[in-house]
Amino acid sequence: MERKTPIVVGVGDIVNRSKEVGDAIEPLQLIIQAIRTALADTALDATAVASLQRDIDSVDIVRSWTWPYPDLAGLVSEHLDIRPHRKYNSEHGGNQPAYLFDEAARRISRGEGKVTVVAGGEALASLAACAAANKLPPPNWTPLAEEVNSVFSPTTRELKPSALPGAWMPPPRPPLSSSTRASDPGHYSADLGARHSIGNPIHIYPLYENAFRAHRGQSLAENHAESAKLYADFARVAEANEFAWNFGKKAETEGTIGTVGGRNRLICFPYPLLMNAFNMVNLAAACVLTSTEYARELGIPEDRWIYALGGAGTRDCDDFWQRPTFWWSPSISRSLDAGIDASGLRKEDIDLYDFYSCFPIVPKLACAHLKLPILNPPKPITLLGGLTSFGGAGNNYSMHAITAMVRQLRRGRGKNGLVLANGGVVTYQHTVCLSTSPRRDGLPYPNTNPLTPLVTDVQVPSITESPDGDATVETYTVEFNRDGAPLRGHVIGRLKSNGHRFIANHADERTLWELCSTEVEPIGRSGTVKTGDDGKSLFGFTWGMAKL
The missing domain is CATH 2.40.50.840 (OB fold (Dihydrolipoamide Acetyltransferase, E2P))
Known part of the structure; x- marks a missing residue:
């Protein structure tokens, strides 16, 4: 079968900045709005847009933190009045937007689908407003079989493996007996982190920041100043982004971000509040992918086309204590290298980056691997402004990065762009590369993810559960x-x-x-x-x- 060329033909972003209970729009409806916006973004007339919508044969939805829908992809399809043969709800993880995008492009290339929508959305700000007003469930939101009586936060969830809404949670194990610890000092239990009250993102990303600082020989003051400057630069990007949660507000400065105290209290050293992701937002984003062949048939103007070149992703061990070191992430490094290589590019060919940035350490690790300066890089390393200033849109942040990348490439700001999507606690990574032109090597979109699902070929120190x-x-x-x-x-x-x-x-x-x-x-x-x-x-x- 002749391979097809996957392209993005439409993108859409929606933001609902109201925190009033009467304005509380659930994630489902925000996603529907984003998809309709993406369909209109193709520049087709109403008749052709209707045809494009009818031909959507795959709906891939990033799982929502806000409202645990049992089948959000099915609800989206129902509201769009379409009958796709594939309706997929992702796992939890900030890597999922890039993963879904990569897999959608792969299926289109192989002729396994004509039109795919990838989308996601959150309404944690509205949910929090309703909870504060004792209005749970929020008025007119989709009824659920399970009761939702609180607002989910990844920073305060119970410390169990996979403790996310809708995720399987194994029961905690009891501490090992003294005799077992003595006879098997190398044994460790699955809840070793939970036993010591550590495991949430606010704990683990600082472990990496501190180790990275020491590895580089930075002083604590130098490291703090670097993080403050980095996030001030990001804040200025978000200030100018019309889809950012903080759009229209004065950007935080190096001084306000770096000064600890008052509203900017320390959360986990070395990060104060303004170096942590801000999750209480109402945001949604969507992409429409198809082939160049079908785009021509519909008459979508070529100035709307952005080519999907390739992608890659892997993950480090879920148990953070089973990582090789804390100043380096094998999954970040390998996903960057493999994503660029799978796209037929070199790192010198990338003009625009968007590195996931729930905390400063993620873009720092990416920059260090690619040998980009962390401060004042010659190429943009964020298009959104980071999860603190743009808003941490749950698992869906990097969908907004993909839509922003499409717009920037259309405007001629660069030829090739890369999005790095991170999830878990520096755990899951996925990259995708986009371009204004087809692959220069003439090869089809890669048949498979070039990386193994899990990094296993790294040396990890032995773990002892009962050190003395x-x-x-x-x-x-x-x-x-x-x-x-x-x-x-x-x-x-x-x-x-x-x-x-x-x-x-x-x-x-x-x-x-x-x-x-x-x-x-x-x-x-x-x-x-x-x-x-x-x-x-x-x-x-x-x-x-x-x-x-």
């Missing part, structure tokens, strides 16, 4: 209360005796405060770790106030 002895800090973070006081230290350390890795909390107040230091680097410092009968490990620089 002299140790050093590999990386760390400190979680803070709302009043700005430190609550809990989280230490990832190595035993000096054998190099095994462990997870621990702070053992005493002095250790907690020293982990909060903005002058003395904790990484590499020595201390002692011990494990109590409850299975929790505590690390201290000194043990004068330790309680086990």
Whole structure:
């Protein structure tokens, strides 16, 4: 069968900035609006748009955090009055928009579909407003079989593996007995992180930031200033983006982002609030993909066409303590390299980037791998402005990046662009490359994802669940209360005796405060770790106030 050439012919973004209960529009309706906008974006007349809509044979929807629809793709199809042969609801993860886009382009290339819609949306701001007004479920939203009595947040969800709405959650395991720990010191249980109250995004991304800082030889002050400048640059991009949640508002500055205190309290060291994703938004986005052959048949102007070139994605181990290191992400590096290579490009060919940016560390890791300067890069590294300023649209942020990339390429801002979509806790990655021209190597869209689903060929240190002895800090973070006081230290350390890795909390107040230091680097410092009968490990620089 002759291969077809996949292209994007329409994109649409919707933002509902109202926080009034009477204006609360559910994700389903925001998505429908985004799809209708994307269909109109093809520049076809009404009759041709109707024909294009009837020919949609695949509806791929990014799973929503806001409202746990049992079959959102089915509801979208019903409201559009179409009968697609494929209706797909994604898994949770910020990588999903790029993954769905990549797979849609692949199917179109193989002739397995004529028109695909990929879309997603969130309405967490409206849901929060309704919850505050004691109006749950929100008026006129799609009824659910299950009760929704709170607003989901990825930062406060219960610490269990896969603890997301609609996801399977295995039961927690009890702590290992003392005899088991003694006989099998290398064994670890699935809830090792939960036992030490660590595992949410607000905890794990700081582990990477701190390790990356120490690996580069930065001081704590230099690192903080770099993050503040980076996010101030991103904020200015969002300030000018009409689809950003903060559009029309004065952008945060390097000073306001970098100054800790008041509304910009520390969440988990080293990140204050304005370096964390802001999720309470009402946003939706959609893309319409088809082939050049069908676009010509319908009469879609070629100035609307943007070519899908290729993509790639993989993931690191779900258990963050089973990663090779915390200053490098194999899945980010490999997804970038493989996505560029699969598209028949070199990194020098990329004119525009949008790196997912829930926290500063993700674009930093991407820049470091591609050897781009983190500050003042010669090429844009965000088109949206990041999840703090544009708005963290649940799993769907990178769908907005894809729609923005299409618009920028249409306007001639560049020839080739790359979107990096990140999910989990620096876990899932997927990249896609788009262009104003077909693949220059003349090859069809890649038949498969060039990467394995999971990175397994990296060396990971042995893990001990019951560490005891002299140790050093590999990386760390400190979680803070709302009043700005430190609550809990989280230490990832190595035993000096054998190099095994462990997870621990702070053992005493002095250790907690020293982990909060903005002058003395904790990484590499020595201390002692011990494990109590409850299975929790505590690390201290000194043990004068330790309680086990």
